[in-house]
Amino acid sequence: MRTLKYGEAIRAALAHAMRRDPDVFIMGLGVDDHKGIFGSTKGLAEEFGRERVFDTPISEGAMTGVAIGAALNGLKPVHVHMRVDFLYLAMDQLFNIAAKWHAMYGGRSSIPIVVRAVVGRSWGQGAQHSQCLPSFFMNVPGIKVAMPTTPADAQGLLLAAIADPNPAVLIEHRLLYDIAGPVPDPPEPVPFGKAAVRRPGRDLTIVANSHMAVESLRAAEFLSGHGIEAEVVDPVSLVPLDRRTLMESVRRTGRLLVVDTGWTVCGVSAEIAALAAEEAPAALKHPVRRLGMQPTTCPTSKPLENAFYPGASGIAREAFAMFGRGFPEGGVPEQTSAFKGAF
């Protein structure tokens, strides 16, 4: 084990995969520049050469198709997008071609591409640099989807995605990039389909992903000081979803609060709430509650932006309400809003 920041862990996974497998290559706007996608690809072009780490035109649709065509021939492209919002431009290739390939062509070949895309937040990223779109990729069968929260997840899921014969989308969150944590050295894959219990608790299950898992842990600490032990379960992998771990927790606690990094409508939280309704209705002592981005376009003005996102205080408030309690004095210290790094 060693301690790495999230972005460094991604870089470590890429370097590890590229050393072991000459078929792995990285493409995307800016992957070979001096900033290297918030450090996650920094220096790799120098180490592995510009044939294996190369810049692309801003052509998300065609470049996704290019990755597909390369993958069809045994190569393993990792296609990087600095902002997930730009993936709207790649939807045709991702959904009509990559996701369907294996089934549509009778199961004889598949498309092992990895798409990495970063969710932006803070410092007025605004309407088109802040979206979180996992539910799009969950909705179309044929794509594996994960939202790594910890450096170990980021490193391990990326290795698993590269090794997987199917298309995989990894949605990273910009606010996680500077969080440090223990990671296996040498890197090891973390399998898709396994949720992580981030914190055990008996009273309430909070299912939360990505940056909202971090916020939920802070909320859980606060709740603990007021007599409520929340279990925080991070799905990590959304396709496939670890239904068993999620529902075991719900059956144990009898209360489910789902906190998603994206919007609630037709989102990850809707899927997990539906799962509880289908698989554990008798266990529920309280209606399922959900939190996510407010159902509007992300603003840039700070007071509006703060109201747009859920945070530790809001999560704790919702949890207290599920026990018929009001929010106690003091409140949860708000998360840092000082983030102003390279966006």
Next chain:
Amino acid sequence: MAIDTSDAVELYRRMLRIRLAEERIAGIYPSDKIQSPVHLSIGQEAVSAGICLALRPTDHLHATYRGHGAYIAKGGDLGALFAELYGKESGCTRGRGGSMHLAAPDVGLMCSSAIVASTIPVAVGDALASAMRGRGRVAAALFGDGAIDEGVFFESANFAVLKRLPVVFVLENNGYAIQSKVRERHAHEELWRVAEGLGLAGARRDGDDAGEVFSTMREAVEDVRAGGPPRLIEYTTCRWCEHVGPNIDLDAGYRLPGEKARAEGRDPIRLAEESLRGRRGLPGAELERIREEVRREVEEAVAFAQRSGFPDPRTLCDYTFRAAS
């Protein structure tokens, strides 16, 4: 470039295979045994036959929903084609893809797609893989004139030129996107020139003449294989049939004036027969023998499709994800 008689005969045979197979499909279609919409290539056979003979069997072709011609000409199994149209497990994509998603990767027909232009970047990525591994293989993107209405064509052309990838863009211009004419969609009708500004050199050739398609395509394919820049060739051709469905619709009101006479005067199969009998002196009996052979192949393919079984509904979700090996 001169064409050997053996190549001329092979072009004729492949065109005939497409024509007779599709005429058989059109005949069967009203019976509802074919459970997939069909976009026929009748009238356009010279393009598929010519480009596929110019490609090596190991070269890769990425085609479109009007793909029966490409599938047949690249060497796809005829029985597996009919079985696919019948929705049978023995179909080329196990009854999953249907007419619009034919694939025969063992002979280099990698994919075909119902979304216009969507296989163009895949062909470019295929060429990238070849370039990263020694450039032995050429990829060809086959698409219609409708595909250059899409932005992804230009994105793909730009990247191919930028990286000097071994790819040939084949623009099969039949004049229509469904019923919309080129002139209703483009102010500039010299389609082969549309990507010149990106550095993609193009040429317009006669797509009714299989020999011309073959020789011009072969020159382009071998040039890009040897390290030349990507190329675009526009082949002008004529779609005899409706956009989708089994009927010839040259008399439908939307056609350009004189198009029916052009189609009848420039039937690629008759042009090939005239050339083989006249210039190359093949006896008529030899052509009839080939026709009979192809007819028998088609009948065997239909019989294979009919006696094959449907997929088991329990396998519905089997290919959503590929299991790790």
